[in-house]
Amino acid sequence: MIPAPFTYKRAFSVDEALDLAAQDGDDAKFLAGGHSLLPLMKLRLAVPEVLIDIGRLGELRYVREQDGHIAVGAATSHDELARSALLQSELPLLAHAASQVGDPQVRHRGTIGGSLVHADPAADLPAVALALDVTLVARGPAGTREIAASEFFQSLFETALQPGELLTEIRIPRPDAAGNWAFQKFTKRAIDWAIVGVAVQGGNVALVNMGQTPLRAAAVEQALAAGASPREAAAHAAEGTSPSADINGDARYRQHLARVLVGRALEESRSRA
Amino acid sequence: MKVTIKVNGNQVAAEVADRTLLVHFVRDVANLTATNVGCDSTSCGACTVLLDGKSVKSCTVLAAQADGSEVTTVEGLAGGSGEMHPVQSAFHAEHGLQCGFCTPGMVMAAVSLLAENPSPTEEDVRTALEGNLCRCTGYHNIVRAVLAAAPATSERRSA
Numbered sequence: 001m002i003p004a005p006f007t008y009k010r011a012f013s014v015d016e017a018l019d020l021a022a023q024d025g026d027d028a029k030f031l032a033g034g035h036s037l038l039p040l041m042k043l044r045l046a047v048p049e050v051l052i053d054i055g056r057l058g059e060l061r062y063v064r065e066q067d068g069h070i071a072v073g074a075a076t077s078h079d080e081l082a083r084s085a086l087l088q089s090e091l092p093l094l095a096h097a098a099s100q101v102g103d104p105q106v107r108h109r110g111t112i113g114g115s116l117v118h119a120d121p122a123a124d125l126p127a128v129a130l131a132l133d134v135t136l137v138a139r140g141p142a143g144t145r146e147i148a149a150s151e152f153f154q155s156l157f158e159t160a161l162q163p164g165e166l167l168t169e170i171r172i173p174r175p176d177a178a179g180n181w182a183f184q185k186f187t188k189r190a191i192d193w194a195i196v197g198v199a200v201q202g203g204n205v206a207l208v209n210m211g212q213t214p215l216r217a218a219a220v221e222q223a224l225a226a227g228a229s230p231r232e233a234a235a236h237a238a239e240g241t242s243p244s245a246d247i248n249g250d251a252r253y254r255q256h257l258a259r260v261l262v263g264r265a266l267e268e269s270r271s272r273a
Numbered sequence: 274m275k276v277t278i279k280v281n282g283n284q285v286a287a288e289v290a291d292r293t294l295l296v297h298f299v300r301d302v303a304n305l306t307a308t309n310v311g312c313d314s315t316s317c318g319a320c321t322v323l324l325d326g327k328s329v330k331s332c333t334v335l336a337a338q339a340d341g342s343e344v345t346t347v348e349g350l351a352g353g354s355g356e357m358h359p360v361q362s363a364f365h366a367e368h369g370l371q372c373g374f375c376t377p378g379m380v381m382a383a384v385s386l387l388a389e390n391p392s393p394t395e396e397d398v399r400t401a402l403e404g405n406l407c408r409c410t411g412y413h414n415i416v417r418a419v420l421a422a423a424p425a426t427s428e429r430r431s432a
Contacts, residue, residue: 103404189403
């Protein structure tokens with residue numbers, strides 16, 4: 001399988017990438033690690049006419065402390081996230097979840113920004129971004145703007161980014177209790193997408209693959225806030241969800257799995273606190 | 274576009290279509306055909322090569338993305354006089370292959386693992402090979418081979 005023909009352009013700075021995107025409009029896509037986009041292009045589900053390669057821009061690859069939060073460059077690979085000493089100590093949920101994406105080869109190429117803008121509800125990091133209440137920083141023709149994670153994921157493969165806008169940074173507030181986290185996902189093979197997954201940070205609970213977008217499990221969070229036990233809170237995990245049915249399970253199975261995994265994740269998170 | 278990639282130490286330059294995948298550049302331009310195309314969908318790992326020292330699935334990288342980089346395939350592991358790399362020797366000694374189709378990718382994934390973690394546990398090895406499928410299900414001997422190769426590989430690196 002090979003992608004349909006396109007024109008490859010390499011950007012040597014974010015400014016140049018934005019200029020190139022402005023020239024080519026809707027026909028262009030940004031390419032970083034390519035581990036979401038190239039598979040879609042090989043299946044001809046995506047047929048961009050121009051690819052703008054931002055994968056080697058050092059200005060988009062970093063993990064650092066900045067003004068009281070942690071800032072992660074959008075082209076930072078999953079492998080770099082997993083190995084970051086700063087994330088391991090300050091945001092272990094993100095470091096651990098990144099270490100569970102795909103397999104080592106995928107983690108060497110795939111990037112956090114690519115995973116977030118692809119907005120696949122079955123991917124791990126979008127739900128982690130919701131659980132961590134991150135802010136997404138985008139640059140575009142109209143300048144720089146910040147988008148809350150709760151506003152970012154709009155539908156299946158659809159985000160709040162406008163044409164020509166590039167996700168440049170993920171800003172992550174320091175959680176009150178960074179050690180109070182858990183990540184659970186259920187797969188048939190290690191490299192598969194989660195049939196269902198759960199990310200927990202403090203009282204925030206987010207679900208992987210339980211609808212058209214990653215979701216916050218609001219009913220679980222409310223029950224926890226009202227003093228429910230992990231088991232009691234987990235009973236609410238499927239409320240408000242409409243998971244898809246596929247070869248791995250029907251909607252009822254996924255809803256059952258969500259209750260089981262949320263229960264395990266809450267117990268795990270509590271055991272770390 | 275013109276793509277130049279240092280493959281196993283040799284500069285390979287060619288004018289290729291922008292959509293050329295790295296695995297096709299390696300097989301059809303550099304004429305190194307040990308790297309197999311298996312699933313062609315980022316799952317099986319048969320096409321694993323090292324890109325600037327790190328394992329990647331070359332069916333999901335554009336040759337253009339590797340322009341100016343170094344690529345190592347299984348043909349590039351043996352020493353100048355043909356002696357096998359410790360990982361290759363260990364696959365031979367431990368019978369870490371059956372049909373052999375997954376082997377080039379398995380070996381490159383193992384080399385990448387041992388570069389990152391010179392003394393892996395058995396669990397580390399199994400986890401590190403999760404992106405490489407063996408249709409013969411010969412995993413036990415493959416894992417044994419990687420564990421056996423670990424000491425020799427770190428000796429070779431420090432030498």
